[in-house]
Amino acid sequence: xxxxxxxxxWPDPVIDVLGHDPRSWYVETFWLPTLGPTCxxxxxxxxDRFDRRPDGxxxxxxxxxxxxxxxxxxxxxxxxxxxxxxxxxxxLACDGGDSTVAVRxxxxxxxxxxxxxxxxxxxxEHADWVQSQLDVPAxxxxxxxxxxxxxxxxxQGDEPDHVERALHSVGFHPSVCRExxxxxxxxxxxALEAATATDPAA
Numbered sequence: 001x002x003x004x005x006x007x008x009x010w011p012d013p014v015i016d017v018l019g020h021d022p023r024s025w026y027v028e029t030f031w032l033p034t035l036g037p038t039c040x041x042x043x044x045x046x047x048d049r050f051d052r053r054p055d056g057x058x059x060x061x062x063x064x065x066x067x068x069x070x071x072x073x074x075x076x077x078x079x080x081x082x083x084x085x086x087x088x089x090x091x092l093a094c095d096g097g098d099s100t101v102a103v104r105x106x107x108x109x110x111x112x113x114x115x116x117x118x119x120x121x122x123x124x125e126h127a128d129w130v131q132s133q134l135d136v137p138a139x140x141x142x143x144x145x146x147x148x149x150x151x152x153x154x155x156q157g158d159e160p161d162h163v164e165r166a167l168h169s170v171g172f173h174p175s176v177c178r179e180x181x182x183x184x185x186x187x188x189x190x191a192l193e194a195a196t197a198t199d200p201a202a
Contacts, residue, residue, distance in 0.1 A: 003060065003061055003062070004059060004060055004061060005058070005061055005084075005101060006059075006098070007046060007049075007056060007057055007058075007059055007103055008056030008096055008100055008101075009056065009102065009104075009105050010093065010094060010103055012106075013153050014149055015104060016152065017148045017149045017152050018149070019106030019107050019108050019109075020106055020108075020109070021047065021105075022043035022044045022047045022105075023044050028040070029122065029125065030110045030129075031110060034090075034110055034118070035086065035090060035092075038068075038070065038079055038082075038083045039083045039090075039092075041068055042068065042080070042083045042084070042087070043087070043103070043107070045067075045068060061080060064080065065078065065080045087103065092104050142172060142176050143179065146167050146177065147180045147183050147184060149166075150180040150181050151184040153166060154185065154188045163180075163184065164177045164180075165177075167180060167181065
């Protein structure tokens with residue numbers, strides 16, 4: 001391993017909107033026993049760093065490992081390198097090209113296979129969490145989530161027709177896709193108009 005690692009966020013318009021922050025209760029409760037404490041600690045550390053450097057950063061390997069209580073090893077079998085490899089294994093990181101590692105800023109819900117490996121008490125708690133999500137009318141949840149994804153895609157520069165297709169591709173009902181895309185276009189237009197109205201240089 002080199003003395004430094006270049007790390008950048010791995011954007012995903014769906015997971016970034018619907019996923020869980022590494023510092024959240026959900027991750028601490030359900031991802032921690034699945035990933036292990038070192039991986040969760042590393043993701044939390046990177047989340048804090050991404051808040052300050054959203055385009056990515058260069059990590060000094062030895063200093064970062066020591067700051068996280070992982071010793072000073074920098075080899076391929078060091079705790080830091082093993083943690084990065086485990087994040088790749090769980091699809092939470094990938095090769096970002098140009099000697100860069102891309103790491104997700106949010107984690108998806110734990111899948112069923114890994115939920116079944118949790119202790120019985122946590123399996124029950126996860127089932128309660130899932131039920132609490134289901135207690136909200138399904139259409140309301142789908143509409144809110146679709147709107148958030150649609151607005152994020154527009155902010156990233158996607159065209160409205162592509163936004164609707166993208167929503168449909170991830171499983172939203174066509175009527176929800178159309179409504180969410182229209183809502184997001186209107187809100188995006190209003191935000192641009194408000195920004196222009198308050199900008200003296202506009």
